[in-house]
Structure formats: C-alpha cells, structure tokens
Amino acid sequence: MLALTRKPGQQIMIGDDIIIHVVDVQGDNVRLGIEAPKSIKIYRSELYEAIVEENKKAVASSHENVDLTNVLKNK
Amino acid sequence: MKVKTARFGEIELVQEDLITFVEGIPGFPDEHEFVILPYSDDSPFLYLQSAKQDYLAFLMANPFLFFTDYEFELDEIQMEELAIRSMEEVASYVMITVPPHNVKMMTANLVAPVVINIHTHHGKQIVLEKSKYQTKHLLFAETVSAKGGN
Numbered sequence: 523m524l525a526l527t528r529k530p531g532q533q534i535m536i537g538d539d540i541i542i543h544v545v546d547v548q549g550d551n552v553r554l555g556i557e558a559p560k561s562i563k564i565y566r567s568e569l570y571e572a573i574v575e576e577n578k579k580a581v582a583s584s585h586e587n588v589d590l591t592n593v594l595k596n597k
Numbered sequence: 598m599k600v601k602t603a604r605f606g607e608i609e610l611v612q613e614d615l616i617t618f619v620e621g622i623p624g625f626p627d628e629h630e631f632v633i634l635p636y637s638d639d640s641p642f643l644y645l646q647s648a649k650q651d652y653l654a655f656l657m658a659n660p661f662l663f664f665t666d667y668e669f670e671l672d673e674i675q676m677e678e679l680a681i682r683s684m685e686e687v688a689s690y691v692m693i694t695v696p697p698h699n700v701k702m703m704t705a706n707l708v709a710p711v712v713i714n715i716h717t718h719h720g721k722q723i724v725l726e727k728s729k730y731q732t733k734h735l736l737f738a739e740t741v742s743a744k745g746g747n
Binding site: 570 | 603604622623624625636637640642644652653654655656672673674692693694695696697698700703706708709722724726731732733
C-alpha cells in the first residue's frame with residue numbers, strides 16, 4: 523500500500539480525474555474532500571462492509587424454515 | 598429454462614423472468630442473474646433467488662408496508678444504470694434477515710434497498726450513503742422487548 527504524508531490544503535490525485543483534498547485535521551478526525559466523476563461510487567468502507575455482512579446473514583437466514591404467513595397474522 | 602432452488606426445488610422459468618444485476622450484489626459480485634419468487638400469493642414477502650446457485654436466495658419484503666415513512670432517492674447515475682425513465686417502472690424491496698429461531702426479531706436492511714426496473718428487468722442493491730437508515734430495522738417494533746420465543 524502506498525502511504526503519503528499530506529498537510530491540510532494539500533491534495534492527492536488518483537489517475538486523471540480523481541482528486542482527494544485534505545480539508546482539515548482535528549485530533550483523530552481527518553476531513554477529506556473528494557472530486558471524482560459521478561460514475562465513481564464513493565462509500566465509507568464500514569457502511570459497505572456492513573451491507574456485505576448483512577447480505578451474507580440474509581442468505582444464511584433465508585434457509586430458516588419460518589412461517590411468514592403466521593408472523594403477519596400474529597403481528 | 599430450469600432453475601434449482603433450495604426452497605422450492607427445481608422450477609421452470611422463461612428467460613424473461615430473469616433480473617440482471619450487472620454489478621452483482623455486495624458480497625456476491627459474481628452473481629448477476631436472479632428471479633423473484635413470491636413467498637405465497639398476496640404475501641408482502643418474496644425471494645430473490647439466484648438463477649445459478651440454488652442455495653443463494655434473499656428473503657425480501659415490500660418496505661412501505663412495514664415502514665410507512667420509508668423513503669429514499671435515486672441519483673442520476675443510479676437511474677441511468679437501471680434505465681429508469683419513470684417511477685412507474687420501479688419496484689423497491691428490502692432484504693430481510695431472520696435471527697436463528699426468532700422470526701419475530703426479523704430485521705430489514707433499509708440502508709441498502711433492492712431496486713428493480715420492472716420493464717427492463719435490471720436490478721441493483723443501492724447503498725444509501727447519506728441516509729439515516731441502517732442494515733437492521735426491526736419489522737415488528739412492538740416485539741422489541743419480547744426476548745426469545747418464536
């Protein structure tokens with residue numbers, strides 16, 4: 523992995539059309555600005571990973587033998 | 598064409614039943630073809646079943662029946678990816694997770710709805726990066742305090 527040291531106000535370019543701005547650093551928090559083409563999807567990694575995890579659990583639980591007709595009636 | 602499913606056994610489908618997920622589904626990037634199988638007639642639940650892997654199925658629900666104020670927006674790129682021209686073409690679902698032996702504590706993943714263009718049969722699980730929603734919302738809020746049971 524490439525590691526770079528940057529200061530607030532400085533930037534990193536990825537390819538020709540993605541720019542990461544280091545906007546601000548406050549203690550543990552780094553605020554980044556990202557300029558990228560609209561087609562590039564940008565997510566916080568933990569959100570995407572949470573969705574991957576939940577999808578895997580959802581597949582496993584789709585084999586639970588549940589009676590959903592009763593679930594609704596007893597609601 | 599025949600599709601093998603863990604739940605319903607082998608079922609016969611036509612090519613037009615296939616829904617294409619161009620990018621796959623998060624966690625399952627190589628799965629591109631699915632079919633929708635209703636849980637039963639007039640049930641709000643249905644299965645998103647892989648056309649290739651019998652074990653790979655997601656239980657889904659119509660979110661608006663359970664979360665009446667649920668809403669999200671599709672951005673321009675997502676609309677393009679799904680070739681959506683009007684909202685009448687859109688069907689929205691959320692994936693359901695059922696904890697082992699505890700169906701009343703089933704949760705819906707509201708932060709990543711599954712959106713399907715019912716005309717072109719394109720599908721996509723959308724990540725709502727800026728929403729207040731999470732991966733687990735109880736479907737039956739009044740059972741929050743009811744531990745265990747089935």
